[in-house]
Amino acid sequence: MKVASEIESFVVHFGEMGSRWGFNRTVGQMLALIVLSEQPLNAEQIAEMLGVSRGNVSMGLKELQSWQLIRTQPQPGDRKDYFKPAGSIWELALQVLAERRKREVEPTLSLLRSELMNADNVPEQQYAQQKMQEIHDLIELFSRWFDDVNKMNPESLKTLLKLGSGVGKVLGMKDRLIAKS
Amino acid sequence: MKVASEIESFVVHFGEMGSRWGFNRTVGQMLALIVLSEQPLNAEQIAEMLGVSRGNVSMGLKELQSWQLIRTQPQPGDRKDYFKPAGSIWELALQVLAERRKREVEPTLSLLRSELMNADNVPEQQYAQQKMQEIHDLIELFSRWFDDVNKMNPESLKTLLKLGSGVGKVLGMKDRLIAKS
DNA sequence: CTGAACTTTCAGAAATTTCTGAAAATTATA
DNA sequence: TATAATTTTCAGAAATTTCTGAAAGTTCAG
Numbered sequence: 001m002k003v004a005s006e007i008e009s010f011v012v013h014f015g016e017m018g019s020r021w022g023f024n025r026t027v028g029q030m031l032a033l034i035v036l037s038e039q040p041l042n043a044e045q046i047a048e049m050l051g052v053s054r055g056n057v058s059m060g061l062k063e064l065q066s067w068q069l070i071r072t073q074p075q076p077g078d079r080k081d082y083f084k085p086a087g088s089i090w091e092l093a094l095q096v097l098a099e100r101r102k103r104e105v106e107p108t109l110s111l112l113r114s115e116l117m118n119a120d121n122v123p124e125q126q127y128a129q130q131k132m133q134e135i136h137d138l139i140e141l142f143s144r145w146f147d148d149v150n151k152m153n154p155e156s157l158k159t160l161l162k163l164g165s166g167v168g169k170v171l172g173m174k175d176r177l178i179a180k181s
Numbered sequence: 182m183k184v185a186s187e188i189e190s191f192v193v194h195f196g197e198m199g200s201r202w203g204f205n206r207t208v209g210q211m212l213a214l215i216v217l218s219e220q221p222l223n224a225e226q227i228a229e230m231l232g233v234s235r236g237n238v239s240m241g242l243k244e245l246q247s248w249q250l251i252r253t254q255p256q257p258g259d260r261k262d263y264f265k266p267a268g269s270i271w272e273l274a275l276q277v278l279a280e281r282r283k284r285e286v287e288p289t290l291s292l293l294r295s296e297l298m299n300a301d302n303v304p305e306q307q308y309a310q311q312k313m314q315e316i317h318d319l320i321e322l323f324s325r326w327f328d329d330v331n332k333m334n335p336e337s338l339k340t341l342l343k344l345g346s347g348v349g350k351v352l353g354m355k356d357r358l359i360a361k362s
Numbered sequence: 363c364t365g366a367a368c369t370t371t372c373a374g375a376a377a378t379t380t381c382t383g384a385a386a387a388t389t390a391t392a
Numbered sequence: 393t394a395t396a397a398t399t400t401t402c403a404g405a406a407a408t409t410t411c412t413g414a415a416a417g418t419t420c421a422g
Contacts, residue, residue: 148345164329
């Protein structure tokens, strides 16, 4: 791989991690490279730096665009497409979560809803149906929570995350507070 | 697959999803089956129901145990191992998240820390290093948050999730509240 | 229009992951 | 201790995913 060795190990590692986040090794490495590069990169540069084929890079770029993680930046006097991250690190992370929810969580919720809708009322399936209901409710709770906090501005969100379970202490006071207001 | 058809489609779907959560299709299906089954199941029953080999089930059970998602339950008068979920749906979900953090997030944080530690101070890498620092800080923030809320009891956690960004409104009142207490 | 520059496509090859099933290992019973 | 019941292991087979690179497609300047 033709990048500074300090960066290489991160790019490689990020490739491995990428596969946990819904895209394959090479796509993960491509994203890492684009994020760490101050200048936008073209397909040929990426292929060269990662030592993979031009065709593979083309497919990977398409995938990263479908995730809305990168976008093109026209370079004056050059017909090639140059790519840069579609937002800040923070925005990219939220975008990955949002996209995964759309691609994975929504279909699961739909399936569970329709299963529970058409459920026959036979005793030997009641236990399974109850578990499916619990799973549905849990996923929906997480999903709604994410949807909600995703709308917050990054600074508020950071504050919220830093507070963590400390929020619980504040919550305990909420009723009292509201009564006083 | 030898299970009620209402359950089958969920088990199959859960298998697909499982692969996004760190284990393969069959392991995902095995977990779904064990979770939906009121009675503990033995390896032979699972192999039979999913139509996979006994050896495959043995490996899958080992994996689910290493994730601490299932445990054995001795059945009087039967030498076979019978498996059941290691906790409630809620506990299993948190366990998957906790395990993934241990297996994926921690190594990434370590790598980033050591990269940033040994970073040379050469100008052409400053941008990349700054991005790595941002990624590190973001991951650490999420990680700490999760660690923290993971310690909450399920009921408080549910309340917190339901409140979502509504917490923001309460937070704005926090200083005032504390001043009054 | 023509042709050079660039990108995309996709069939087959390569790499990787998962699965099988028979043999080895383990465990309990008599 | 012998043996029957059960689980684990793992080499090779099968399935799946990813990658290559040449051909087809697109775009645009002249």
